[in-house]
Amino acid sequence: MNHTISGGTAAYLLPGDPVKNVRLPKMFNAAFARYGIDAVMVPMQVATRDFAVFLKSAFLARNVRGMVIAPPHKPLAVDLLDGCGLFGRVAGSVNIVRRMDNRQLEGDLFDGEGLIGALDHCNIPFRGKRVLVLGAGVSAAAIGVALAEGGTVNGAESIAFHDTSPGKAAGVAAKLDAFFDAHVTAAESNDPAGYDLVVNATPIGLEEGAPLPVDVARMDGHAALFDILLRNQPTPLVRAARARGLNAQAGFEMLIQQMPYYFDYFGHAEAAEALRKDANFLRELIYPPAMAAEILAPLRYQSASVA
Template sequence: MFPFIAGSTDLYLIPGDPVTNVRLPRMFNAVFERFDIDAVMAPAHVATRDFAVFVKAAFLAKNVRGMVIAPPHKPLAVTLLDGAGLFGRVAGSVNVVKRIANGELEGDLFDGEGLLGALDRYNIPFRGKRVLILGAGVSAAAVGVALAEGGTVNGAEHIAFHDISAGKAAGVAAKLDAFFDATTIAVDSSDPAGYDLVVNATPLGLKEGDALPLDVARMEPHAALFDILLRNQPTPLVRAARARGLNAQAGFEMLIQQMPYYLDFFGHTAAAHGVRQDARFLRELIYPQSMAAEIDAPLRYHSDSVA
């Protein structure tokens, strides 16, 4: 049901280019309705050249309470902020922005927390493990920051980035290595041998016919795979890993696990608590029909199967 909108309704926007496939408006509006919050989220199709003007102008409206930033604008948003959280500063991008009491804009990045929450839900070990991240873009950097931030006890012990642009992977790895204790390097191969976890943060798999980003046959028998893509799931990569009996998961849970962080950031603490307690209604909302049976999939996995 479309939310009732009145003069008292708070407005949240999600600017991107394009915005035809964004799922967060449906998710936020479902949360607002469920927890009786007088607010609505709407997508806004904004070209890159207009993004800075749009953000500054939109926040002149007193009832615009915040934005969730969709691709490709996450790195651009950082330059418009008066302050940003650690993850946003290190990764060089943010996915949420709000105006605080003094009128300044603050932002943060929760992609990484979303990934860690998804890994825990699927009983995929990452603490003290060796991780290969495929890609070195905005999402890959956010994943790396989250995995490295916990140190070698609560985070990964060794993180390797591989990208078709070797210099890009080296740059991300060097930046993380300077901030965190985890060993963070760039590698010139996507060979997954020797790694406990592989995270696909490349666009390979969005289109039928895409080459697999790695040779699944080379993955260790105990290894796990997480593919952050939200379209065309389960991707050929996920299917290939599952065919080997590996714990391989799609990116939907990463989005689910970010929701409480978004809500806390925007001041909706009761709703954040409620979603942490029970997010099944959101899973039912965004999982494609072909994956409906996987909404409760974590119940089928046990940590000893991937230890």
């Protein structure tokens, strides 16, 4: 469906650096066209030093309704806003900004909701489970917030962070432990033994032949792995886990599961509800062809098949 841009078209921007391979504009514009929304999303290459000025000045245009913030700008946006959701405040990062009727700017973070939705879609249990999060950066913190938010009843039983930078994991763990009724700690090592779920939020092991961020041979037979990376999927880590018969999934589904939250936040409630019912057209759009068929009919892994 062709979309004619006019003076009445709402503009949504995606600032990042780089933005050459971002997928969200393609997804947003496909959804805008599918649901008859007169809007367009445009990626914007913005250097870190220019981001504060860009964010404030771009919203002077009345037809700019919102932004989705791409790396590395997510942490920078928080202090530029008039209001911020709880998840964004705790994680110190936002990935979405909207302009309110009073012209104030509000932001929030939906990385965590994206992960929770992806785990459910891929049949990966996390409620009441022991989770190891590899990494303690912005994305890892958002993931921890989402896993901890439900407490020990609807969230993970325990969450352990491990990062190669000394003290980084302990800092994130302490912050989350203070906000939520969940058992959050820093792991002394990346040993996955004893955990039900391992979430990789690091770029370690992305290239062929590089050491993996975790030894999948040490994972328990019933355990699952979720790799939030989008590049080079399925990554060597995902392939290694699958070779053992484990349920190991790539990060594309996190983007899919965030889309209804984005559309709700921007005031497109009907489109958000439609996306919750059927987002397969977006999966077909962004998944590599070799992975598309698999994710459209996720496998149900059985622990009995694990070697």
